[in-house]
Amino acid sequence: MSRLDLSTDVVSLTAALCDLESVSGNEQALADAVEEALTALPHLSVTRDGNTVIARTDLGRPERVVLAGHLDTVPLTTPPNLPTRREGDELVGRGTVDMKGGVAVQLRIAAAVAEPSRDVTFVFYDCEEVESERNGLARVGRNRPELLEADFAVLLEPTDGGIEGGCKGTIRVEVTARGKAAHSARPWNGVNAIHGAHAILGRLTAYEAQTVEVDGLAYHEALNAVGIRGGIAGNVIPDECVVVVNYRFAPSMTSAEAEEHLRELFEGYDVRVTDAADGARPGMQLPAAKAFVDALAVPVTAKEGWTDVARFSALDIPAVNFGPGDPNLAHHDDERVPVQQLVDAEAALLRWLA
Amino acid sequence: MSRLDLSTDVVSLTAALCDLESVSGNEQALADAVEEALTALPHLSVTRDGNTVIARTDLGRPERVVLAGHLDTVPLTTPPNLPTRREGDELVGRGTVDMKGGVAVQLRIAAAVAEPSRDVTFVFYDCEEVESERNGLARVGRNRPELLEADFAVLLEPTDGGIEGGCKGTIRVEVTARGKAAHSARPWNGVNAIHGAHAILGRLTAYEAQTVEVDGLAYHEALNAVGIRGGIAGNVIPDECVVVVNYRFAPSMTSAEAEEHLRELFEGYDVRVTDAADGARPGMQLPAAKAFVDALAVPVTAKEGWTDVARFSALDIPAVNFGPGDPNLAHHDDERVPVQQLVDAEAALLRWLA
Numbered sequence: 001m002s003r004l005d006l007s008t009d010v011v012s013l014t015a016a017l018c019d020l021e022s023v024s025g026n027e028q029a030l031a032d033a034v035e036e037a038l039t040a041l042p043h044l045s046v047t048r049d050g051n052t053v054i055a056r057t058d059l060g061r062p063e064r065v066v067l068a069g070h071l072d073t074v075p076l077t078t079p080p081n082l083p084t085r086r087e088g089d090e091l092v093g094r095g096t097v098d099m100k101g102g103v104a105v106q107l108r109i110a111a112a113v114a115e116p117s118r119d120v121t122f123v124f125y126d127c128e129e130v131e132s133e134r135n136g137l138a139r140v141g142r143n144r145p146e147l148l149e150a151d152f153a154v155l156l157e158p159t160d161g162g163i164e165g166g167c168k169g170t171i172r173v174e175v176t177a178r179g180k181a182a183h184s185a186r187p188w189n190g191v192n193a194i195h196g197a198h199a200i201l202g203r204l205t206a207y208e209a210q211t212v213e214v215d216g217l218a219y220h221e222a223l224n225a226v227g228i229r230g231g232i233a234g235n236v237i238p239d240e241c242v243v244v245v246n247y248r249f250a251p252s253m254t255s256a257e258a259e260e261h262l263r264e265l266f267e268g269y270d271v272r273v274t275d276a277a278d279g280a281r282p283g284m285q286l287p288a289a290k291a292f293v294d295a296l297a298v299p300v301t302a303k304e305g306w307t308d309v310a311r312f313s314a315l316d317i318p319a320v321n322f323g324p325g326d327p328n329l330a331h332h333d334d335e336r337v338p339v340q341q342l343v344d345a346e347a348a349l350l351r352w353l354a
Numbered sequence: 355m356s357r358l359d360l361s362t363d364v365v366s367l368t369a370a371l372c373d374l375e376s377v378s379g380n381e382q383a384l385a386d387a388v389e390e391a392l393t394a395l396p397h398l399s400v401t402r403d404g405n406t407v408i409a410r411t412d413l414g415r416p417e418r419v420v421l422a423g424h425l426d427t428v429p430l431t432t433p434p435n436l437p438t439r440r441e442g443d444e445l446v447g448r449g450t451v452d453m454k455g456g457v458a459v460q461l462r463i464a465a466a467v468a469e470p471s472r473d474v475t476f477v478f479y480d481c482e483e484v485e486s487e488r489n490g491l492a493r494v495g496r497n498r499p500e501l502l503e504a505d506f507a508v509l510l511e512p513t514d515g516g517i518e519g520g521c522k523g524t525i526r527v528e529v530t531a532r533g534k535a536a537h538s539a540r541p542w543n544g545v546n547a548i549h550g551a552h553a554i555l556g557r558l559t560a561y562e563a564q565t566v567e568v569d570g571l572a573y574h575e576a577l578n579a580v581g582i583r584g585g586i587a588g589n590v591i592p593d594e595c596v597v598v599v600n601y602r603f604a605p606s607m608t609s610a611e612a613e614e615h616l617r618e619l620f621e622g623y624d625v626r627v628t629d630a631a632d633g634a635r636p637g638m639q640l641p642a643a644k645a646f647v648d649a650l651a652v653p654v655t656a657k658e659g660w661t662d663v664a665r666f667s668a669l670d671i672p673a674v675n676f677g678p679g680d681p682n683l684a685h686h687d688d689e690r691v692p693v694q695q696l697v698d699a700e701a702a703l704l705r706w707l708a
Contacts, residue, residue: 184576194579224549226586234629304539
């Protein structure tokens, strides 16, 4: 069994975590190592749920906060972008950004701060990078919500070292143009559904995305075709063309309102919802969030991408994203993190919790 | 082995041919039956090439003509649209239109006219409804072109009982819009290729298709998207969108000129040719064609769809389409032919050859 040395520096610990490959579904070895390392710390009580590990202080503090991160990564590249390697001031390899840098910071805090200023629940969960039904945080929230109870949560997803509040919601719909099949040598006998989709793409390209302020943070909505398909055969006028549209909306809007907005926008076409998830309001005006922001003293912006903060939000726990690494490099073949961001993130959380 | 009775009426013979299922690749039983029936006729010399059967008179006439038709059909429906059945004045079932009605007329003429007014080559070939490389007529043209030598050819594909001269050419190209991938929550980091395809569809929908007169017949060009595809994942701005375009052009244009036309039309985009076939000029001014038109005395129009007349044209043999059945019903689940068209087609060819 692999051993994790939590007394090493955060950069070495990040590398050790990354080198213990844990593509979604294959987290067991890493979860075992995390569980073992945390169980050795007398100030924490540790619970295991599948490949999710939860460790809690229990000091009777008036406030409890969660530090959460996922153990899994997206698949490696071919040839594999592991083991990690150092390139100048950066650590390179799968997981360095998304999000074993954040996990290393969690583990360092867990080991270093035996008497934190508020009680802390550390959550290390599995299967974040795959379908929602497999998500370890969601599973614990369903089955053992008492383990997650808290006044405030920090998700250590990469934010380039800033605080990103809340997150946008997301909805996907299929917008379908219909026509009538005919031989392509005699198109006047049919109606071309792909040509019909021209107007759908026209509404998309003409759409003026709004910037919406929620709890003092500015969210940029985004409306995009993320897929398109149509055509029966090379000599047939197509009778159907489906445009898959993804709408990312500010957390002041519910997913039901987002659906209504899309139905109005694509009036005249079939609109079918394939999936939807509410966003999370940043709640930056709440005392626990204010204390966090004051202690860290780093920039605060809106989170554009949907993250598991929305799962905390659904449990009525205000949550923010804060972690090392550029989120634009998440899932990239060339994933890499500036080591200074790892060091800074650890120091920032120490300012808050020590 | 199935026996064909060529002395029966053309409607019964059509039904018998259809009921001998011969979906492309499964023509052997039908080809055997046709070969046996023709071999029994002393005025014909019969050649077999795979599942293609060729029967020729050899009377030393100054002119030789081809009557050609394919033995195969597209697949049956589920449940099968065979055996054929009579509904009022129509014969219903797979192959009634495309094109065992025409094959029945060929066989009736072959049996009934021992001393035709010009030498006749009857061609019954396989695999017309599938990829061009498998086409029996093309195979014989490559390997034994002397068997096809003639002054004029009639392809008995369905024309609703009129004469349809020549055929349009066809070319398919893939027109590609390119973009840059990004997370769909932060589209400003990328370029949406599907949105980029809006302009491609715009050029298609704005295109004014011309009507072009060739050798006295009017061909309607047609420019259509027949396929579209794009998208990487539901949360990714797509970096590529491919529109498959089919251009049907008058036979006064070569496929090389058609390609040039499309490259100009889609300037600024990648244009890749996937397949192209020249059309066939109708050649209605040629003496053999004039004699055919005069004898039949039926309407003469341009053939819109590409047919194997272009293969005769490529061998420098002028060719027309003439056969029973509405071409718009070809391949339809509800394929059906008015029996009067079968009777009329046989009578028309008898006026020419008897």
